Amino acid sequence: MGSSSPKYIHGYLEQEQERLREQALVIERPIYDYIDFSEVKELLEIGCGVGAQTEILLRRFPHLQITGVEYESRQIKKAIENMSKLGYDESKVKFVQQDAKNLHLDKQYDAAFICWVLEHITDPVKVLVSMKPFLKPNALVSITEVFNSTFYTYPVKKEVIDYWRIYNEYQVQIGGDPQVGVRLGDLLEEAGYINIDLRSGGFHLDSRHPEEKRTVFNYWKNLISSGAPLLIEEGLVSEKQVNDMQLAMDELRDMPHAVFYYRFIQATAYA
Numbered sequence: 001m002g003s004s005s006p007k008y009i010h011g012y013l014e015q016e017q018e019r020l021r022e023q024a025l026v027i028e029r030p031i032y033d034y035i036d037f038s039e040v041k042e043l044l045e046i047g048c049g050v051g052a053q054t055e056i057l058l059r060r061f062p063h064l065q066i067t068g069v070e071y072e073s074r075q076i077k078k079a080i081e082n083m084s085k086l087g088y089d090e091s092k093v094k095f096v097q098q099d100a101k102n103l104h105l106d107k108q109y110d111a112a113f114i115c116w117v118l119e120h121i122t123d124p125v126k127v128l129v130s131m132k133p134f135l136k137p138n139a140l141v142s143i144t145e146v147f148n149s150t151f152y153t154y155p156v157k158k159e160v161i162d163y164w165r166i167y168n169e170y171q172v173q174i175g176g177d178p179q180v181g182v183r184l185g186d187l188l189e190e191a192g193y194i195n196i197d198l199r200s201g202g203f204h205l206d207s208r209h210p211e212e213k214r215t216v217f218n219y220w221k222n223l224i225s226s227g228a229p230l231l232i233e234e235g236l237v238s239e240k241q242v243n244d245m246q247l248a249m250d251e252l253r254d255m256p257h258a259v260f261y262y263r264f265i266q267a268t269a270y271a
């Protein structure tokens with residue numbers, strides 16, 4: 001990563017690009033059970049990454065035509081590869097390389113979708129303001145964002161919570177907001193959207209859901225490990241701390257009575 005490019009906690013390594021796809025599938029139901037784009041034709045997706053959500057959107061709503069906005073060329077390259085492997089051509093999905101805070105698009109869309117993006121952006125209201133002129137009046141906006149202080153495990157593992165605290169503090173230090181989910185209502189209002197509705201979704205997994213719990217503990221270990229290279233590079237954690245956190249997550253995963261809890265926030269609103 002060049003010194004002039006903004007710092008991005010997950011990084012853009014191949015392994016991370018694959019993780020985004022895996023992540024999107026693990027958390028698909030809790031997100032998409034509450035999203036309905038069946039009346040939408042042209043959809044604007046902000047911060048589309050490698051197209052992990054794009055893929056799900058096109059599978060669930062096959063009539064959609066999606067324009068994905070992403071500012072990192074490595075993500076766009078991978079997104080194009082992923083979409084063409086799935087058989088989608090430019091008539092179904094295209095990608096534009098732009099900063100979501102300063103959009104220049106050539107049309108107005110029926111709806112917009114944002115997932116796991118605003119947490120990385122300083123002044124996220126700028127994204128919502130910037131996309132508004134490119135939405136038709138009354139266009140539907142769906143946003144899903146993190147609320148990281150809700151993460152809890154039983155039993156509490158010091159190796160995990162210490163790492164998680166450092167991870168989130170670093171996210172703030174580089175201009176992000178790991179609690180941005182709770183602000184979605186105010187951000188949407190400030191940007192002039194109407195009929196704002198908020199809900200929280202996520203996981204509360206215990207011994208009643210052993211398989212899903214195992215999958216989610218693994219998914220979460222990979223998610224929080226994705227910050228490790230940058231945290232190590234910045235001298236904020238050691239490799240040993242990362243290893244200990246990973247071992248602790250594995251122990252939790254294998255413990256029948258461990259509990260996993262996390263909430264994200266989902267907003268819908270209209271332009």
Ligand SMILES: C[S@@+](CC[C@H](N)C(=O)[O-])C[C@H]1O[C@@H](n2cnc3c(N)ncnc32)[C@H](O)[C@@H]1O
Nearest residue numbers: 020047048049052053070071072099100115116
């Ligand atoms: C965690 S990824 C999520 C990608 C995708 N939404 C998903 O759920 O798989 C966040 C993406 O937002 C992109 N991003 C961050 N800030 C951006 C900005 N200002 N404009 C456009 N893209 C941005 C990053 O490059 C990254 O690919």
